Amino acid sequence: VSAGDTDQLAELTEPLHESEMGDLIAALEPSERQELVALLGDRFDYSALTHIDDAIRLEIITVLPNEQIALALQELDSDDAVYILEDMDEGEQADILGRIPFTERIRLRRSLDYPEDSAGRRMQADFVAVPPYWNVGQTIDYLRDNADLPERFSQIFVIDPTFRLVGAVDLDRILREQREVRIEDIMRETRHAVPAEMDQEEAAQIFERYDLLSAAVIDENERLVGVLTIDDVVDVIQEEAEEDILALGGVGDEELSDSVIETTRSRFTWLMINLGTAVLASFVIGLFDATIQEMVALAVLMPIVASMGGNAGTQTMTVTVRALATRELDIYNAGRIIRRETLVGLLNGVLFAVVIGIVATLWFWTPGLGVVIAIAMVVNMVCAALAGIFVPLILDRMKVDPAVASSVFVTTVTDVVGFFAFLGLAAVWFGI
Amino acid sequence: VSAGDTDQLAELTEPLHESEMGDLIAALEPSERQELVALLGDRFDYSALTHIDDAIRLEIITVLPNEQIALALQELDSDDAVYILEDMDEGEQADILGRIPFTERIRLRRSLDYPEDSAGRRMQADFVAVPPYWNVGQTIDYLRDNADLPERFSQIFVIDPTFRLVGAVDLDRILREQREVRIEDIMRETRHAVPAEMDQEEAAQIFERYDLLSAAVIDENERLVGVLTIDDVVDVIQEEAEEDILALGGVGDEELSDSVIETTRSRFTWLMINLGTAVLASFVIGLFDATIQEMVALAVLMPIVASMGGNAGTQTMTVTVRALATRELDIYNAGRIIRRETLVGLLNGVLFAVVIGIVATLWFWTPGLGVVIAIAMVVNMVCAALAGIFVPLILDRMKVDPAVASSVFVTTVTDVVGFFAFLGLAAVWFGI
Incomplete structure (x- = not known):
């Protein structure tokens, strides 16, 4: 590219598949990208643009003359053309559409009139x-x-x-x-x-x-x-699963090519919400500061109860969110799943209550502490199971995407219940 | 089904697509399932069996006479037949294959000889x-x-x-x-x-x-x-994304039809590992019990530092795990991603340090506490980013699936670093 040798470049890139070309473009520095496209001119296969991140695509397209884009779009399948057009701002879009012959323009415009992420946007308007x-x-x-x-x-x-x-x-x-x-x-x-x-x-x-x-x-x-x-649909399936994974991990609509500032901003919101719930949990602890001062062992052990509840709740929530996304969970089997999850929570709660009860008793040589943490563990694991299933179900009923919002609520429940049950029981049991 | 009216049943189920038939079977009680298949006899479309969970399929197949299964398999596409055969035990499999005509048998046997989850298992052996x-x-x-x-x-x-x-x-x-x-x-x-x-x-x-x-x-x-x-491949893509989501949520290879005992057992392992890391974090707190007794506010605030680190680490880890799974992350861009994540961790760390520093100062009216928690927050957020990216990278290099094992290590790091940094700094700052 830096040598500006068009012919050699065309020869080298010609055998590449459009997705390989896309990868090549993404791997280049921004200035080289524009140069590459400019050098290849008519010989550039614009369908490569459908294989790269939105941000890079826009960056390339905004520097190209609209006339050239219009010509390129006519060569593409209509679904690829729509894919490139849909992220542009309206003025630019209208200008480019104006340069495209009537029949083709009507087709593209009709696709663009359908709502974003609809079948009409993804469809191919040519058929037999x-x-x-x-x-x-x-x-x-x-x-x-x-x-x-x-x-x-x-x-x-x-x-x-x-x-x-x-x-x-x-x-x-x-x-x-x-x-x-x-x-x-x-x-x-x-x-x-x-x-x-x-x-x-x-x-x-x-x-x-x-x-x-x-x-x-x-x-x-x-x-x-x-x-x-189906090739368009495969991309959709992949994207939707991707969205769920990222949402469950507390990451929004993020791409690997995003800058530091963009990434920081997109993660900030989630962390801010988490800070709120963490402060709420701290308030619960604060209610028992006198109890903790009497018995520091409580401060040492309390994160265990909260953490086990958080993990058990996340397990149930993950299963529920996925079952909702794949429509495997419906009103016919919801009752059975709720019963199963509650029982699993109770069973695992009892098992871990025994383990942690023994550990706590041996560690601090106080049998009462073992009993208190064991009861708190059972209570929190059952609440975790209930939160893990009801939070996504309720969010889904309220038309909120459960993958995005569930885990805040679930961990808030398990933290608050965990700290409250453990410290509250201890306060009653030891009379402090 | 309970009336045993074969003709009416056949008429009712005839227009159903194989996947709808699969759903119908899954919705029935175990005894009804077997009765349904027995009643329909030759009219049962065995490809419906490829649309239900492994456990239910095995349950139906084990009660059917091998002769009947062998006849049914000959009607199916070879990939569907392999799908049904691959979960059976070897003796049963050999018996059924023995009842199938030579050419078809050779084909099925060849597919079954390929490793599990290979292209050879999923392929259709008939072609033009x-x-x-x-x-x-x-x-x-x-x-x-x-x-x-x-x-x-x-x-x-x-x-x-x-x-x-x-x-x-x-x-x-x-x-x-x-x-x-x-x-x-x-x-x-x-x-x-x-x-x-x-x-x-x-x-x-x-x-x-x-x-x-x-x-x-x-x-x-x-x-x-x-x-x-591609229809087989769509299932694979869906399954793989599913596996990653469940693994990240600390859930193993679980199905909605699993029993309470099976579910409890499959989740137990993960919770046991989590208990180990929670106890480790508690040991760290235990090191500072004298400090906490002097200043109970530390016990109240410490979960905030750990929780924020845990969430920030999970964000980075989720992005890294997905980028590894989709092969978007490779040695060419790893350096850039590591730099970006570290900077994002630092930036968000500073932002939240300011917020939590002010909150802590106002809450307990102790400026020193605000300074201590702010510094601990920055330290933990940067460590969280580093753990979030290096843990999956190292696991991937060691050929361990990063989706399964990353989050234990990441939250262990953020818990231990969070408690140690906060309580340790407090001990030094306040000289207790």
Whole structure:
């Protein structure tokens, strides 16, 4: 790149897959990235841009002339074009769309009109559709003679004159049948058409459930508007699982390429909330300062009760959050799961109560202390189980993403209950 | 089911998709499940069994006569048959395989010979392959006349006389071309063939990276042995993300259908390890019991330092674990990420030091306490960042799954450092 040798560069990057090109771009310094794209010019494969982080993509795109972007977008599949367009600001977007020919522009605009993260945004607006009264031979001839087909397709849709979807035929089916067989006799009902307004996560679940490779996307009048393919859905599944993992770890929508300031800011909120709950737990401890002064062993042992509760609660919560995300948990089995988790909490509570009771008695040579910590342990483990299941369930019912908000509430419960049960019982037991 | 009315039952379940049938089975009581399968007999779609938890599947299969299972497996795609066979004990497996006709048996046996979770286990052993010198017309005629094709396929492989893979053609490509075009002129190189021994997770990453819909599976001599399709890969991606989420939450390989005892046992190990680290942290507190007795405020405030460090460490760890899992983190950017995380830890440490310093000073009206907790906060947040990134990196280098083991080590570091820094500094500052 630094030598500015366009031809050699084009030769080197030509055999790369678009995702490898994306990695190459991400690995370069910002100034080199822009130079690379500028040098390659027409020979740059813009689909590589769909494989890099938003921030880097925007950085490259803002320095390119809109005219060049418009030309590039026409070469791309419509879903990739939408992917690049959707992060731009509105003025820029309108300007670029204005430079794109009418039919293509209408298509892109329609995709962009659907809500963010909807099936309509992710769909491919090019598809192959034939009327039901055609036969296999006509269909094959049509495919052979038509130059303007989508780059890749795995099924052919069957539509009526008003563009309403009536069925679909997989390509392997077409290849198996004789030329005179009518399409309507071999098409299958498309029971799993996806409304364009549907959230992409929901659409992904339909794909997974019915092992689909592609699905028709229909508008509110059941007219065919596009096709959603499984490679887009794989990205969605990966993203959603990723979001849950990060949310459970107390990290927001973060990318590895974010700067120090961006990262600090995005983590700050979560830590601030945690500080609040930690201070609340400290207040509970503060209620018993006289008790602790009498018996310092309480201060030494109290984090054990809170920490065990926190971990048990996190276990139950993780299982609940995942079961909610994959729709495995519903009103039919909620009762059974609640019973199971409570029993597990009770059982593990009793087991660890015995262990910690013995440890505490031997350590401080005070049997009473062993009894107090054992009872507190059972109480906190059961509360942890209840919090671990009810907090996500209630948040889900309130339409709040349980992966994001559950763990604050659960650990608040286990800290407060843990400290209160242990110190409170000790105060009563030892009469201080 | 309880009425034993086979015909009505068959009628009711017939329109169900295999995954819906799976859900229905999972929702029933154990005895009803067996009755349902027995009643439906030949009309039961065994592929439903691939959609339910291992435990329930085994429970149904062990009561069925092996003869019936052998018949059922022949109806299934080979990957589904392997899925059902792989969990059985060896004697049962051998008996069932013995009842299956030779060719099919060899195929299943070969798949089962590949290691668990390898591409060879997940592949479909039926595929369509043609020689490169055929033309499009011959290929289509072959597909039309051959009754023994796989149930679904999306590409045709091109092989030489020794079964070695030379290329592949997507079905849409075949449909676009004239009958006289030769296959070798339209086939593409199969650059992304998957070795049968490859781990399924690695295979899934190839699919994702190159947006594949299916890939050839080859043996050590580069002979074509099967095809891996994206619907199997979607399950793998989902499972792997699931495993990471559960592991990070301190939950092992658990399923929603597990019993109370199984669940208690699987969570016990993790809680036991946590008890060890909690006791270790308590020992650290115990070192300073005289200091705490002098100044109970220390006992009240100390969980705040530990908790903030624990959360900051978990944030960094979550990001690191995910970046390792998705191969986004490698030796090229590790240095940058370590620098970034350390700086983020320092920055957030300073911010929260100021906040908590002021809170502590106002609460206990002791400026010295504010200074001590502020310094301890900075120290612990930086240590948390370092632990959050180095623990997963080191575990990964040692070939231990960082998702499973990281959080114990990270919270041990943040607890020990948090208590030691705060109480130690206080002991020095106040001279007690």
